[in-house]
Amino acid sequence: MDVALFTLLPEEGLAIVLGTRDRDPFAGRPALFGGFLRPGSDGSATDAAHRLLAEKAGLADVFVEQLMTFSGPDRDPRGWSVSIAYYALVPFGRLAEARPGLAVWPVGRMPPLAFDHDRIAAAALARLGGKASYSTLPAFLLPKTFTLPELKAVYEAVLGTALNDSAFRRKVMEMRILEEVPEKRGATAGVRRPAQLWRLAADRLVEFDRTV
Amino acid sequence: MDVALFTLLPEEGLAIVLGTRDRDPFAGRPALFGGFLRPGSDGSATDAAHRLLAEKAGLADVFVEQLMTFSGPDRDPRGWSVSIAYYALVPFGRLAEARPGLAVWPVGRMPPLAFDHDRIAAAALARLGGKASYSTLPAFLLPKTFTLPELKAVYEAVLGTALNDSAFRRKVMEMRILEEVPEKRGATAGVRRPAQLWRLAADRLVEFDRTV
DNA sequence: TCAATAGTGTCTTTAAGACAATATATA
DNA sequence: TATATATTGTCTTAAAGACACTATTGA
Incomplete structure (x- = not known):
């Protein structure tokens, strides 16, 4: 699973919050908050998205919503894979309580991300823009x-x-x-x-x- | 994976096309077109949705779109599971070329389905109704x-x-x-x-x- | 020509946009 | 009181809806 976390910078506007890959492939690269579903303990994929945000970003009680599921042979160099992607929104002020070392980038100038995370982030932004006009x-x-x-x-x-x-x-x-x-x-x-x-x-x- | 297939009945309006579960659990029950992703041969989940429609409904070249992924311990009596759900649309006339024995029910009076397929069908209908007004x-x-x-x-x-x-x-x-x-x-x-x-x-x- | 549906034109109603006017804090 | 934004009111413009009218076919 992968979670794309967004916030609103006071000056720069919409921004993405990223972690860093801590091992290969893509060690050291900025990345979405990713990890594996734990069928035993996670009650659902949504629960897992919350768990990943808590573990990797240090944030609890964040708004999350399922984006879509990405799959195919090319998204991970190790071979065929599936990822259930979520997006999450957090007020800028709450980043104070987040795990240190996270990177925050205005969505207009995001760095290249690990795996197919650029594509996931782009899809999340498109969803955000589309859904914003008719929702809270x-x-x-x-x-x-x-x-x-x-x-x-x-x-x-x-x-x-x-x-x-x-x-x-x-x-x-x-x-x-x-x-x-x-x-x-x-x-x-x-x-x-x-x-x-x-x-x-x-x-x-x-x-x-x-x-x- | 599960695919919810819809068509338009000349008189009755929007309807769902269903197969029948051929083994336990839920043997004999009407069900969405379901099956397992084949990471080796399927190029993506969308490819797998097309394959399932071809295998189980006998229909090729049908409009499909990813709905969302359902997960949890309760959706299959055998235990924790994940399903990437798709919805598909087919013109009524093309059902002539479909595999015989499929059931077609107006969406207003669907029978109880296998697994959590009622919930998936309801989500697909909600998506259909929501997206219809601003798309083709x-x-x-x-x-x-x-x-x-x-x-x-x-x-x-x-x-x-x-x-x-x-x-x-x-x-x-x-x-x-x-x-x-x-x-x-x-x-x-x-x-x-x-x-x-x-x-x-x-x-x-x-x-x-x-x-x- | 009539019946029945397809397609057009136009008036009315409603929602969105522009923008001036007013309100309310603190220095 | 002056300044700077917040908030309201109202006029203009544009889109949606209602509905009457015209068009086109075969019997």
Whole structure:
């Protein structure tokens, strides 16, 4: 199995978090978080994805979703193989608690990865971009509470396109995917109006019947 | 691996095509087309899905796409297992060339299936319904050439909802996903205006940036 | 010509986008 | 009060839906 982990850099936007291959083939190369399914102890492939993120990235309770399964004779130089690939999203702030030594690369300039991990990462990015417009997916790159300008910014980062501000607010409110947190963001010191804080109304991914 | 095969019944709409388990567990039960990946000879899981459809359903050159991978201790009574699931679409007319003895059930009243195949079939149906609105997916349930009323009907069957006729034509034409076949459908004898025939402009699945 | 479905044109309704105006913090 | 962003309101534009009208075939 392989897990592609993404985060949102404050300046650089969407980025991938990578480990390093510790043995051949591809020893020393940046790589997705990979490992073998343990049919005995893992309750499912999704459980295994969580376990791998805990073991290799030091992160628990991260949003994960199955991407797809890759297979064939060419993806591993040792021969025919299968990998169930997952993608995962973590807010940038939580990387402080991650295992040290991880590499973080803006998705626009990723290094060459081990195995067929470039292809898996590309597929994960395509899925992310596709699913973002009709779901709460990008919100899992933010902390539990966030402002509307932050939410809009993460949608724009994942979609790679600017959104209309008042239309975005209108739609988000009409879809009732958020609930108000009785607090404002004063943290970012500065001379400006503080923004209302919100959280996702549902803990899980929600899909819409329209587009943000 | 397991493949969920769907077709479009002329009267009953979307239907699933099933085989029968020929041994325990679940001997005699209707089931998806299942079998084992052959890492040596199969070039990929997608190749294996095609092989299984050929072997078990007698159908070659059918549209297939990976659904997702199911895993866990409970899906097979013999113990922990993994299955890479695919879905496939075949025009009703091609079932004539299929292996005899297959069962065809409207998706609204499917019998209980072997293993966790009910769950896989449900996931395939959900994917079909979700992806239909922004892709040419439903067209793979029709023969190579079809009329616009037929295309609209198959979208309606898969989406489970009625579509606006003139808007449907407008959008399909604006998206340029079809090319005209220099023929009309006179086949269906009767007192009515014959319809223009069309075919998909691209042989593969095309995704839109809007909805039909 | 009639019946029955195919296909077009146009008006109405609804959603999205642009953008000005107002609100609210702190220095 | 001035500054900088947050938030709201409203006008414009574009897309979707409703539906009447025209087209084309064989009986």
